[in-house]
Every structure is written in C-alpha cells, then in structure tokens.
Amino acid sequence: MPDRKAFENAKQKVIGIDRQRLGIGTLSEKTVHAILKNYYEPDEDHQEIPIQNYVADIYANGEIIEIQTRQFDKMRGKLTAFLPMYPVTIVYPIPREKWLIWIDEESGELSKKRKSPRKGTPYTVFPELYKIKMFLKDPNLRLRLVLLDMEEYKLLNGRSRNRKKGASRYDCIPTELVQEIEIDDPRDFLQFVPLELEGAFTSKDFAAAAHIPLSLAQIVLNILLHMETVSRVGKSGRLYLYETIDI
Numbered sequence: 001m002p003d004r005k006a007f008e009n010a011k012q013k014v015i016g017i018d019r020q021r022l023g024i025g026t027l028s029e030k031t032v033h034a035i036l037k038n039y040y041e042p043d044e045d046h047q048e049i050p051i052q053n054y055v056a057d058i059y060a061n062g063e064i065i066e067i068q069t070r071q072f073d074k075m076r077g078k079l080t081a082f083l084p085m086y087p088v089t090i091v092y093p094i095p096r097e098k099w100l101i102w103i104d105e106e107s108g109e110l111s112k113k114r115k116s117p118r119k120g121t122p123y124t125v126f127p128e129l130y131k132i133k134m135f136l137k138d139p140n141l142r143l144r145l146v147l148l149d150m151e152e153y154k155l156l157n158g159r160s161r162n163r164k165k166g167a168s169r170y171d172c173i174p175t176e177l178v179q180e181i182e183i184d185d186p187r188d189f190l191q192f193v194p195l196e197l198e199g200a201f202t203s204k205d206f207a208a209a210a211h212i213p214l215s216l217a218q219i220v221l222n223i224l225l226h227m228e229t230v231s232r233v234g235k236s237g238r239l240y241l242y243e244t245i246d247i
Contacts, residue, residue, distance in 0.1 A: 003039075007177040010038035015173065032093050032172050033057075036067045036146065039177075040091065052081035063087045073131040083135065089142040092128065094120040096147040096178050102156050103170060113151060120147065122181055122192065123212050126220045133226060143183035149176040189229040192220060193244050202239040 014034045037047055041058040049059035054077065058065035064086045068075060075090070082088050097119060102111040122145050135141055153170040182188065194209035201209075207217035221242060224230045234241040 002177045002180050004177055006042075007035075007039050007174075010035050010042065011174065013038050013042075032148070032150070032174055033067050033069060035174055036091055036093060040065050040067075052085070054078045054081055056082070059086075063089065065089045065091060067091045067093075068128075069093055070128065071131075072128040075132060076135075079132060079135045079138075079141070083138050083140045087140045087142065089144055091144045091146060092125050093146045093148055093174075094122065094124055095150045095152070095172065096120050097149045098172075099151045099175075101151055101153050103153055104156050110153075116152070121210075121212065122147070123210060123216055123220055126216065126223055129223050130219055133223065136223070136227060137186065139185075145181040145183070146177065147179040147181070148174045149178060150174050186227045186229065189224055189227045190244065192224065193229065197244070200233055200236075200241040200243050202236055202241060204239065206242070 014031060037057055041047060041060055043060070046060040047058055049056045051059060051064070056064045056078075057067050064082055066075065066078065066088065068090055069092070072090075079088065098116040099113040100116055101113045103109075104111075125143075125145055129136065129143075151173045153173070155168045155170050159165060181191070192210075194206070196209050197205060203217045203221055204214060206221060207214045210217060210220070212220070221230065225232065225242070228245055230242045231245050232240050233243050
C-alpha cells in the first residue's frame with residue numbers, strides 16, 4: 001500500500017503547503033522526480049551519491065534507487081555499472097489522471113484546470129522497458145511503477161490559433177499517489193496478462209482485453225515473451241498465438 005502521509009510530506013518539502021504562494025516561476029521542471037526522490041528517501045545525505053563514475057539518485061542500506069521519468073536507454077551505462085554490485089530499483093511515474101492548466105507567458109495568468117481525457121495505465125512502461133530489455137532478467141533489477149494524479153502546466157506558446165497545439169510542457173505537479181506496482185522478479189510480469197485471456201490468444205485479443213492499442217500490445221507481448229511469462233504456441237492467420245506459462 002502506498003504511504004500517502006510520506007508522499008504528502010515529500011510533496012510539501014519540494015513545493016510547499018501553499019504552492020500558489022511560491023509563484024509559477026519558482027516551480028522546478030523536475031518536480032515529479034524531486035518529490036519521488038524525497039518520498040523514497042527523505043534523508044538528503046543518501047541522495048545524489050557518486051558510485052562507479054555515475055551519480056545514483058538514492059543510495060541507502062546497500063541499495064540504489066533511480067527515478068526515471070523517460071528515456072530508459074540513457075540508463076544503460078548506469079545499469080551496466082551498478083547491477084553487478086548492488087540491487088537497483090527503477091521508479092517510473094505514470095500519470096493516471098491529469099488536469100491541464102495553461103500559463104500565459106506574458107501575464108503569468110493561469111487558466112482554469114481542465115481534465116484530460118487520457119488516462120495512464122501500467123502498460124505505458126513497456127516501450128521504456130524494451131530499451132533496457134537486456135537487463136530485465138538480472139536478479140538485482142527491480143521496478144516500481146507509481147501511478148499518480150497530476151496537474152500539468154503548459155505554456156501558451158503553440159503554433160495553433162489558440163496557442164495550445166504544439167505548446168511546451170512547463171511542469172507536472174503530483175496531487176495524489178494512487179498506486180505502487182512492484183516488479184521484483186519475472187513472476188511479477190504475470191500481473192500484466194488480463195485474467196480473461198484463457199487458452200491461446202493473439203496480440204489483438206491482448207489489446208482488446210487490456211484496453212490498449214495493438215502497437216502497444218505487441219511491445220508488451222515482446223517483453224512478456226522475453227521474460228518467459230508467455231510462450232508462442234502457433235499462429236492464427238498472420239498473428240502469433242500466445243499462452244501464459246505456469247511459473
């Protein structure tokens with residue numbers, strides 16, 4: 001279960017109890033990263049620790065925690081250096097629900113917040129996992145998927161008439177820690193196979209059951225096949241058939 005009190009403490013430490021009082025100009029572009037770093041390790045003496053010619057976000061009790069919001073491919077060097085020596089947990093934040101707020105660059109005025117129709121799911125991590133596929137079976141690697149509700153601030157500097165299309169994202173401010181999903185060993189990948197998929201199924205079946213696009217379902221199945229969570233058992237037309245493996 002998420003420790004919501006600890007999360008609120010971390011949030012207040014980074015952005016303050018009254019965020020509006022700080023002024024929009026003082027918000028950090030890495031607010032999510034900073035809050036999660038203080039959530040998983042409040043002691044700043046254990047943050048930003050030099051190890052093996054790299055800097056670990058957190059090093060405590062002989063373990064490393066890395067907060068990575070995107071671009072997992074940039075972690076390959078760190079993982080190559082860290083994993084032979086230490087357990088490493090990668091924390092990946094996922095916006096579950098977002099409220100959009102627009103900033104007028106000239107006046108600094110904020111629009112009323114509007115709920116985004118898009119919802120984040122745990123499956124969004126899989127394109128990033130594909131970038132570090134070669135490390136996923138390492139027994140020292142663990143993953144934490146953190147579902148957050150957020151307010152996203154965007155600058156009104158886009159190319160469309162209302163200046164919203166193509167606008168720059170300024171910052172994301174987490175409002176609530178909803179869920180933490182732990183992946184500590186290959187067996188934990190089984191939780192990503194929808195329960196209604198019994199017997200053989202295709203990537204189209206998977207996409208429909210998981211409520212994700214087919215292209216994403218194919219990436220998910222690529223990783224599940226690599227982790228030996230599923231196996232290929234034949235074909236249905238041009239599509240592979242998959243079955244879950246009893247672990």
